[in-house]
Amino acid sequence: MKIAFDLDSVVIDTYPTLRNCIYEKYGYDIIHTMDKFKINVPNIEPYNMEYEINNIIANNPPAPIQSSVDFINYSDVCDGQNKIIFITARPKYIEKETIDWLDTYINRDYEVYFEPKKSKIIQKLNIDYFVDDRFKYIVDVSPHLRYGFLFDQPWNENKEILTTDNIIRIFDLKTLENFIKCGDLTSLAI
Numbered sequence: 001m002k003i004a005f006d007l008d009s010v011v012i013d014t015y016p017t018l019r020n021c022i023y024e025k026y027g028y029d030i031i032h033t034m035d036k037f038k039i040n041v042p043n044i045e046p047y048n049m050e051y052e053i054n055n056i057i058a059n060n061p062p063a064p065i066q067s068s069v070d071f072i073n074y075s076d077v078c079d080g081q082n083k084i085i086f087i088t089a090r091p092k093y094i095e096k097e098t099i100d101w102l103d104t105y106i107n108r109d110y111e112v113y114f115e116p117k118k119s120k121i122i123q124k125l126n127i128d129y130f131v132d133d134r135f136k137y138i139v140d141v142s143p144h145l146r147y148g149f150l151f152d153q154p155w156n157e158n159k160e161i162l163t164t165d166n167i168i169r170i171f172d173l174k175t176l177e178n179f180i181k182c183g184d185l186t187s188l189a190i
């Protein structure tokens with residue numbers, strides 16, 4: 001059994017840092033676009049925004065989501081695999097900053113993949129369970145998983161019922177442990 005985790009907004013508390021830095025620079029509160037997949041600031045091109053977001057993340061290391069980091073560092077659920085696996089859509093050019101962050105907070109062996117098409121890595125590594133906060137990603141990868149876990153965040157709260165039956169909403173990683181240990185999760189799928 002193999003588990004993998006997204007980084008931003010599952011393990012790293014990225015949103016408050018982005019919100020503060022973007023507000024300081026542009027005077028715009030991104031909470032207004034909470035429901036959108038992409039963070040938008042009026043009059044900024046999406047491509048430039050993406051670059052800006054990655055720079056902010058790289059230069060202002062966000063705090064951890066402590067319950068997630070504790071789970072990853074101390075839970076025995078991942079003991080069957082050699083390394084903790086992270087799959088992030090962050091671009092390669094902020095690899096160093098990402099690894100610095102992980103080295104600061106994760107005290108177990110890990111490997112991290114930088115790949116926006118997350119299903120590629122999921123298939124290649126035969127991942128059974130994956131946790132992500134982005135609806136788009138969890139829907140993309142769920143056909144290749146036993147179960148996908150949608151990490152509850154304000155931007156995924158209002159999504160309609162999914163067409164797949166192997167996605168489960170979780171509120172913290174601690175609950176993941178119970179889910180995985182109990183085996184059949186059919187009745188819990190959303």
Ligand SMILES: [Mg+2]
Pocket residue numbers: 006007008009010132133134
């Ligand atoms: Mg994320």
